[in-house]
Amino acid sequence: SQQGEEDPQALSIQEGENATMNCSYKTSINNLQWYRQNSGRGLVHLILIRSNEREKHSGRLRVTLDTSKKSSSLLITASRAADTASYFCATGNQFYFGTGTSLTVIP
Amino acid sequence: ETGVTQTPRHLVMGMTNKKSLKCEQHLGHNAMYWYKQSAKKPLELMFVYNFKEQTENNSVPSRFSPECPNSSHLFLHLHTLQPEDSALYLCASSQDLSRPEWENQPQHFGDGTRLSIL
Numbered sequence: 001s002q003q004g005e006e007d008p009q010a011l012s013i014q015e016g017e018n019a020t021m022n023c024s025y026k027t028s029i030n031n032l033q034w035y036r037q038n039s040g041r042g043l044v045h046l047i048l049i050r051s052n053e054r055e056k057h058s059g060r061l062r063v064t065l066d067t068s069k070k071s072s073s074l075l076i077t078a079s080r081a082a083d084t085a086s087y088f089c090a091t092g093n094q095f096y097f098g099t100g101t102s103l104t105v106i107p
Numbered sequence: 108e109t110g111v112t113q114t115p116r117h118l119v120m121g122m123t124n125k126k127s128l129k130c131e132q133h134l135g136h137n138a139m140y141w142y143k144q145s146a147k148k149p150l151e152l153m154f155v156y157n158f159k160e161q162t163e164n165n166s167v168p169s170r171f172s173p174e175c176p177n178s179s180h181l182f183l184h185l186h187t188l189q190p191e192d193s194a195l196y197l198c199a200s201s202q203d204l205s206r207p208e209w210e211n212q213p214q215h216f217g218d219g220t221r222l223s224i225l
Contacts, residue, residue, distance in 0.1 A: 003149060030210055042109060042197055042216030043150075050211075088150065095140075095163070097150035 003096040004032070004072075004089035012104040019076040021101040023089030024069075032065060032072050037086045037100070046074075046087075081107045110134040113198050113217035120188065121225050128183040128220045130198030137203035139181040140214065141173060144195040156181060157204040188224045195219045 004023045013019050023032065031050045035043040049056045049065045049072065056063045062075040076083055086100040111132045120126050132139065141153040155163035156175040170192075172184040181198055199214040206212070 033213065040218070042111070042199070042218045043214070044109070044216070045213035048211060048213070095152045095155070099147065099149050 003098055004091045005098045006087065006089055006101040008101060009099065010102045010104075012106065013079055015079060015081055015105055015107050017079055019079050019083070019103055019105070021074050021087055021103070023072045023074070023098065025072075025089075025091045026070065027091075029067070029091045031091075032063075033090045034061075034063060034072075034074050035088045035090060035097070037088065039085070043088060043097075076103075079103075079105045081105050109215050109217060111198060111200055111215050111217035113196075113220050115220060116218065117221045117223075119223045119225060120185070122188055122190075124188075125184070125186040127185065128196055128198075128222075130181040130183075130217055132179055132198075132200040132215070132217075134200055134215055136200040136215070137178045138201045138209075139175060139178070140199040140201075141181065141183055142197040142199065144197055144219070145193075150197070153183075155204075162204065185222075188222075190224050193222055193224045195221050 004025045007022045033048045034046045036046050037043045047058045047063050049063045060077045065072045084105050086102045088097045088100045090097050114129045138157045140155050143151045152165045153167045154173045159175045170187050174182040197216055197219045199216045201214045202212045
């Protein structure tokens with residue numbers, strides 16, 4: 001299966017803390033993408049990391065990729081209440097998503 | 108505003124009804140997708156269209172019938188649905204799948220239609 005699997009399923013932190021969520025996958029990939037979904041809304045693309053990259057930054061987001069372990073992590077620094085959402089990884093052709101990590105940031 | 112509009116946002120229908128979901132994108136994209144999102148389950152790809160031609164049908168039951176009259180519009184016709192079909196149906200679009208870097212193009216999602224089958 002090309003499907004990415006996010007871990008943990010749910011995460012609750014205080015505002016200002018960092019949030020880390022992980023994605024594992026089973027097949028070789030050309031890239032991995034992270035998306036965010038606010039409650040009742042569609043998914044929004046956050047960041048793409050290619051298979052030859054190890055780390056990528058975008059604002060408060062930091063994504064790492066370890067192709068030897070077939071895993072990726074998404075770090076959100078200095079979290080805000082507005083970061084409360086579900087976060088999904090998508091691998092390869094992006095047709096396959098996991099169940100997501102539900103992040104709650106408590107003000 | 109994502110550039111992808113889905114209507115209606117909510118739909119309640121009986122198992123014997125016929126209804127249609129509509130998706131329209133204003134991004135100039137040529138690939139469009141239907142996904143099903145059920146609680147506690149991974150997002151499920153249903154159909155993919157590229158330049159109006161269906162390129163993926165992920166073993167979807169025939170009670171779901173897609174239609175793509177042009178690159179900007181995508182429909183999902185529903186008939187004789189089952190209670191387990193209750194879910195959030197998401198439409199997405201991206202630049203065409205024929206480009207060499209198509210895998211790197213992000214998908215743009217609408218806000219979905221929440222479907223409830225009575």
